[in-house]
Amino acid sequence: MTPPPPLGRPRNKDGPAFDPALDDTALAAARDALARGRWADARQLLARTGDDWDRRGHRLVALGRPPTAAAWAREWQLAEPDSPDAAALLAFATVFRALGGKDAPDAARALCLAAGRMAPRDPTPWLGALVLARRTGTDDERVRAFDQVRARHRDHHHAHHLMAACLAEHQDGDRDDPLHEVYDFAAWAAEQAPADSPLAVLPVVAHAERYRVLARAGLEPGDPARSGHWRTRRARQVMKSAFDWWLEWDVDEDAADAPDTAGSSHPRRKVDLNFLAHAKLHEGRTAEAAALLTRIGPHATPAPWSYPGQDPGAAFRAARRAALGAG
Template identity: 65%
Template sequence: MSPPPSPPGRRRRRAARVFDAALDDTDLAAARAQLTQGRRQAVRALLARTGDDWDRRGHRVTVLAEEPYCAAWARDWQLTEPDSADAAALLALALVRRCLRGKEDPGRAREACADAAARAPEDPTPWLGLLQLERALGTDFDVVRAFEQVRARHPEHHHAHHLMVARLAERRAAAGPDPLHEVYDFASWAAEQAPADSPVAVLPVVAHAERYRVLAAGGFAPPDPVASGHWSGDRAREALRAAFDWWLEWEHEGHPRRLVDLNYLAHAKVCEGRGAEAAALFQHIGGHPTPAPWSYPDRDPYAAFHTARDRALGVRRPRRAGLTEV
C-alpha cells in the first residue's frame, strides 16, 4: 500500500526549502527551464547577449552546468556548431560538475576546460571551471595556477576569489585558531587591489566565514556561529565595518552574484549581534538565501536563515500542528 499524500501545507514547505543557484537572474532561470526540456536556443541567445560581462557569464554558465543532463545537451550543441566557444565552455563546466559528483573522469573534464580555453583565450570561464575542479580535487599548485589564469583575464572575478578563499581557509586546519592565518591576508590584499566599487571589497567577510567553517568542523569553535565569538575580534569587526560601509555606498544592484555577498554579510552581522544592520541586509536579500554560509558548519541552512531573518525583522511565526517552526 502506498503512503498517504502529504498535507498541502507540508508539500509547500518542503518545496520552499529549495535554494535556486540562479538567484534573481530571471533570464537565466528561463533559459535553464528551456534547457531542461532539451531546447538550447534560449541558452544560445542568453550567452550571446552576456558577451564579455565575465562575472555574469561565469555565473550563468556555472548554473546551467549544474543541470544533470547539461553535458549531453552541450555535446549535441557542439556537434551542431563545432566552432562555438559558448558550447565548449558549457560542456567544460558541465563535465566539471559531473566529475564533482563522481560521474566523470577528472582528466576528461580538464581536457574539456583546456579545449574551451583555447577556443576563447580571453574568456576566464573555462579557467573558472578548472578552478572549481582543482579546488575540490587538485593540489595547491593546481589551484593557484587556475586562479591566476582567471585573474589574468578578469582581475576582479567574483566567483574565483570566493573559491580561492574557501581553499585557503582549509590550509593547516589541524593547527586550530590562528589570527594571522594566510586567508585573512589574501582577502585583505585582494580587496585592496580591487577598484573602490568592486564587490571584492566584501571578501574579508567571506574569509572569516570560511575560516569559521573549518575551525568548527575541526572542533576548534562551537557549532553555533553566534555563540562562537569568531566575529568579535578586532580584525573581524574592522572587516565587517568596512564591508558594510562599502555596501551602503556602492550596493551594486546589477551584479549577478551580489546576493551571495549579502548573505555572507547578513550572516556576519547576525553573529556580531548587529540586528538592525542585519535587518537592512535581509530586506535586500528578500527570497534569495544561499546555502553558504548559513549551513556552516553543519546546520540546516534554510532553518538557520529564516530563524536569523525573523529575529532581525521582528517576525513571529505562529506554531501550526504538524509543522516545525523555523
C-alpha cells in the same frame, strides 16, 4: 550585498535550499529549457551575456549543474563545433559530473583547456578549472587556475570567493590562526580592487569561510547563532574586518571632501564617512572620529550598530561635543 531571495523555497532539515540561478529569471528559464533539450535558449542567453565576465561565469555554473546538461551541451557542440559557448557549457557540465564521480577529472580539465583555447580572452573556462581543482586538484593547480582567471578579469568575483574558500580549508593544528593565509589573501584582494568593487567585503568572507572549516572540524560550535562565543570574539573579528575594508577602504582626504553625487555608491560619500566615524568610535579612536565628524558636518547620525558592552549613543555624543568644541 544581501543575496537575492531564492526563486523556490524548498526546505529540509538543514534549512532553505537556494536556487543557484538566484534572481536571474532569464537564466532560470534557459536552464529549465536546457533540461528539456532546448539548448537554443542557452545559446541566446550566453550570446546576450557577451563579455560581462562575472555574469557569464554565474550563468555557466548554473547551466552546467543539472545532470542532463552534459548530454545537451554535447548535442549543441555537434551542431556548432566552433562555438566557444557550447564548448564552455560542455566543460562546466563535465566539471560537475566529475565532482559527482560520474566523469574523470582529467576529462573535465581537458574540456576546460579546450574551451579556453577557443576563447583566449574569456576567464570563464579557467573558472571551471578552478571549480574542479578546488575538490580534485593540487594547490599549484588551484593557484594556476586562479591566476589565469585574474589575468583576464582581475576583479572576478566568483574566482576570488572560490580561492578564499580553498585557502580557508588549509587547517593546521587544533585552533584558528589569526595569521592564517586566507586573511592575507582577502586583505590583498580588497586592496587591489577598484573603489566600487564588491571584493571590498572579501575579508569578511574569509572569516566566514574559516568559521565553516573550523565548525566542520569540531573546533567551533556548529550553530554560531546560538553561541555566545560567536557573538563576542568571532563577531568582533568579523565586524572589525567589515569596518576596516568596507568603510575605511580607499578613503582619501581630497576625494572625501568632494561634493556628493546623487545616487553614487562610492564609499567616499558623506554617509560612508559617517559610518567610518562610528567604526572609529567603537574602536576607541575618539579623536579620529571627532575629526571626521567635523568634516561631515550636520549629516552625521547615530550609529546603526554597537559592540557588546558599549553605548554607541554616549560615544557618539562625546565625539560630537569634541568635534563642536574643536570647531
